[in-house]
Amino acid sequence: MSAYVIDSALFRDQFSTAATRSIFSDEQTVQKWLDVEAALARVQARLGIIPQQAADEIQAKARVELIDLAELKQEMDRTSHPIVPLLRAMKKVCDGDTGEFIHWGATTQDIVDTGTILQVKEALEQIENNYRRAQAHVIALAERHRDQTMAGRSHGQQALPITFGFKAAVWAAEIGRNLERLRQMKERVLVGQFSGAVGTLAALGEQGIAVQEALFRELGLACPEICWHVARDGMAELACVLAICTSTAGKIAHEIYSLQKTETAELEEPFTMGKVGSSTMPHKRNPPACEGIVAISRVVRSTVALGLEGMMAEHERDKIVLQTEREFVARLCCMADAAFAKLAYVTAGLTVRGNNMERNLSVQKGLLLSEAVMMKLGDHLGRQEAHELVYEICMDVFEQGGTFKDGLLANPTIARHLKPEDIDRMLDPQAYTGAAGTFVDRVVASHRGVAT
Known part of the structure; x- marks a missing residue:
């Protein structure tokens, strides 16, 4: 039995994807720590701080498959520390005394934070790819159904005619703004951490800044203007932006869910024979994918509070924050990716029932x-x-x-x-859709080139 759905062999694909689970697996977490340590050794050897031989050996042995994870876990439990047991394990596998030069001038949080950011970077690439796929499908829906008249609704009631293309274009534009939020956020979030015990790089003296700048060039991360050990606004922004993005996905899914109701029947999420709606009512064609997206969006929004709580850190270091982030960052990314993968699936195969849209235009008899x-x-x-x-x-x-x-x-x-x-x-609905078509054309022209 699994304690959480992402770890469940039965339910994990409803709340995560194989790609994001792999990114945040124990193996990849340890490998990212090793990647940071290896990059640090390479940089310090080039700067003459540690022997080149030591850096070469550290690089060669910084592979998770050489680490006994069960033994590492036992040592983490015994020491109540994540990185010291890893450094001891590396010393064992490195030849001679080369293992003595690993982690030179670093502190644990440097390695943990930077490793997490490397994982987040990979996850955001996966997340953004799925979100762009969804946007491309939504843009195609907008263009294909540009002139398909349907009832526009306000306060849950029929209001005025619109087109389904117009509705889809509203979705596409919102996704486009979210993709811009993701791009802007990455500039602030994908920033490395290497500052030493209290952020001053004192252990490396005059070479500290040079090591820091070279390390993050090596890792492909931005260099911070000052340490962010207790400045967790970046992680809070990650939670907030992904919550906004998944809320858009949830809103679209809920709209499809609503318009799939029997009495309306204007849209339907993809259906294939074998998909069962009920254990007792054989006729049911439920929208489980849309329901899953809405559920995920609710869970993701709950992480925003945790992200904001993390900003309340103390003095120059605070492990409470790290422990909180360890619980929600992987979950946040896994669920966001699942939401966007599901949205891409739903929008790619969405059934648009134009006949029912036309039928519903006359429900109120003019x-x-x-x-x-x-x-x-x-x-x-x-x-x-x-x-x-x-x-x-x-x-x-x-x-x-x-x-x-x-x-x-x-x-x-x-x-x-x-x-x-x-x-x-x-009283002709087709003659009263205003500039709906023009707005569709505007959105398609604006976003098609970037939705790839």
Whole structure:
């Protein structure tokens, strides 16, 4: 039995992906620590701080497969420390006294923080790729269904006609803004940590800054202007931005979920034979992928509080923060990637039921076009008087039945100003989608080139 869904052989693919699980596995966590130590040794050898022979040996032996992880775990439990047992293990596998030169001038948090950032960097590449895939599918939906008229809804009620392409374009534009947030965030988050015990690099004297700058060039990370041992705003921003991004995914999924309801039936997430909706009702075609995305978005939003709590660190070092981040950073990235992979799947195979969209346009027997009538009548009566008159007719139709057209024709004031053929034109949903198509074209042109 697994204590958490990401570790469950049964449920893990609903809440994570194989790629992100691998990135945050124990093996990769230790390997990232070793990668930092090896890069540090290479840089220090070039600067003449440690012997080249030692750096070569450290580089050759900085491989997780050479470390007994079970023994490492026992030592971590015994010492209550993550890196000292690793340094001892490395000393064992390195020839001669070369292992004495590993971790020169570093502190544990330098290695742990930088290792985590290397993992986050890989995870963000995976996450962004899946998000871009989803955006490309949504843009394709917007373009394909540019002129597919459907009911626009506000407050859960039919409001005015829109097109499905317009709805999808709103999604695509929001995803585009989120991708820009991810890009901007990476400039602040993908920053290495190498500052020594309290952030001053005192152990390396005058060479400290040179080592720091060369180390992060080696690792492909930005160099901080000052240590961030207790400045965890970067990790808090990671949580906040991924929460925003997954909330967009959750909103889109919930919209599809809502429009898949039997009485509406305008959209449906991908269905293949064998997909079962119920153990007792064979007819059910449920939206489990969309439900999963919405659920994940809720869990991801819960990590924001933990990210912000991490900013409340003390003095120059604080392990409480590291312990908190160890619990949620991997979970955050795994779930975000799962949400975007699922969204890409749903939007790639989304069924758009245009016939049902057309059918639902007439559910209110013409009331959907009340604004069109009011605005035209306003030319003759003034807007407010027209609103009052059309309102009374609409409420009567709503309560008593009949059609909006009949109600309009029966009113002598309206009959004096509007001809039956004018009313027919005004009650045509396809003729009252405004600039929906233009907005779709604008979004497609703006985002297609970057959604790759």
